[in-house]
Amino acid sequence: MFNRLRARPANTLDRVQHRQLGRSGLRVSRLALGTMTWGGDTSEEQATEQLVTFIEAGGTFVDTADVYTEGESERLLGSLLGEVVDRDQIVLATKAVARRDDGPFGGGASRGALLSALEGSLRRLRVDHVDLWQLHAWDCSVPIEETLSAVDSAVSSGKVRYVGVSNYCGWQLSTAATLQRARPGHEPLVSNQVEYSLLERGIEREVRPAAAQHGIGLLPWAPLGRGVLTGKYRNGTPADSRGASAHFAPYVEQHRTERAARIVQAVSTAAEGLGTTALAVALAWVRDRPGVVAPVVGARDAVQLKVSLSAEQLELPPAIRAALDDVSGIELGYPERPLA
Template sequence: MPVLLTGHGLQQFRHGPNKLPTVDHRQLGRSGLRVSRLALGTMTWGHGTDTDEAADQLATFCEAGGTLVDTADVYQDGHSEQILGELLGTVVARDDIIVATKAVARRTDGPFGGGASRGALLTALEGSLRRLQVDHIDLWQLHAWDPSVPLEETLAALETAVTGGKVRYIGVSNYTGWQLATAATLQQARPGRSPLVSTQLEYSLLERGGEHEIVPAAQHHGIGLLPWAPLGRGVLTGKYRNGTPADSRGADSRLARYVEHHRTERATRIVQAVFTAAEGLGTSPLAVALAWIRDRPGVAAPVVGARNATQLTMALTSEDIHLPAAIQAALDDVSAGEHAPAVTSG
């Protein structure tokens, strides 16, 4: 995979004992699309992560064999997409990256500024293509369910994007189990329509509620899981065990409530178990938490958002970790309860 521009973070780890791990790849659901089993998230690109740091992250990710890069039209008011667009062709060749973005969230006022209507979606698509400076999007995802628009209209707009050559694969994000199953069934009922290949959901040792309905629905319909916040919004790394670091998301006025959601007594017990596992394996809590979610049934690629290339490199070390059955069972047990029913690989 040719990297056209080398970042400082990449230089630090590409040789010697700290050589970057190699990211493995998987099919995305039952589709023909193969993706790296770790995805690079870009939610903070444009806020907390400037263009130079984003370039370092992208270079580091690609050098390790990563391919799936996830963004959205509303991340930092479109600035995230814009930064990624500026880096394609300079940091990495366009054809070496699977560009995934999203639409539906409200971007502007007006009839086409958000939502899942045909007009709003196709307007959003044109905006994403322009900011990303590409002629097609590899994976286009509905960011949320829109109850005000008939689902058939929404799905027909996705099909228009695919048949028009502007989108290659389609998916959804933040759908409930019944919403996901309904959308997948409608697509499958129309011969020749593009199937949904992915769904994003919050999923980690701290958030296993999706195992009740979303995960079984996705497995039944052959839809790959792309977990967001796989590190429990940063809590599973242990950075908040003794307070709130000044450079963390928890100290950011715009993101503090996002992190506080998982700063609970239950989380404290789970984080301690992750630390114990990490000490036994001689690795980091971050790597243990990522390895656990990576190997859950149906998961294609956890989406990891890093503040800098050094943090991303730490996440990439999870590729060298395979959790022994006893440790996996212990983590399953400590994180189970009313939020986490048993999940089988069948």
């Protein structure tokens, strides 16, 4: 077991930089460590190595959810807090809303379900508060005012410091953000965690403009196109990849298209020209898109995580960024673009 990390190494040029999360005072590393597979495909030893590697590189932002590996992700992360790293070394983020069990409060965005989910997360994480609590999805069966009242209660209780959402489309994000800012004393939303990469740019239609209007930071999940942008699938499906897993194969397959192949080729060409990896190019591209605060990166092991961290050293030249913008561009029409 690793010794507890009580101090960080001296600053170096390749350490992870930090940004404000939306229009808030919370500063986070501009790369977040995702833990979706912790307690499942990622063992305790691998998770420990990842967390140590991330903290030593200057990372602070760690993201999980109550339903990741049926709660095992939170349990494993909680076991490492205090044992491997001090709680105050990380910005701890988790989520609620997704269905955990069949009980009356086992999922959804009702007041009772959300507050029950929060208590469960705190118990599994072994902490008295989380720094960022995110609504994992919009629940059309519950009035948004009720959902937001639970958010306000969580913050006023001291169990949550900041609140965000995940997978909200443009009108959902604007509705929730407007309600919170229009009522004095209610907690503003600071983030929206959404899929965003060179292969999935749909949020540029309405989500990104809505986030900019309301001062909400974007946290891209699957910033590597579910692994496809690394180029690992160009010549088949590696046996140790998610694409070879019965559980994750459909998830990866969505981005294995002819369009994706053209984009992957462009990313690989850029990487060769820059003397770096396709992973670093793809990650640097999404990291520096307007409104983005911190891509959420999951890794199989510490070695793979170090490759992601190497993107901190990369700033894409304007010509390469423009070429990637062009090859991955999406159609924007009415009403995203006003009539001529």
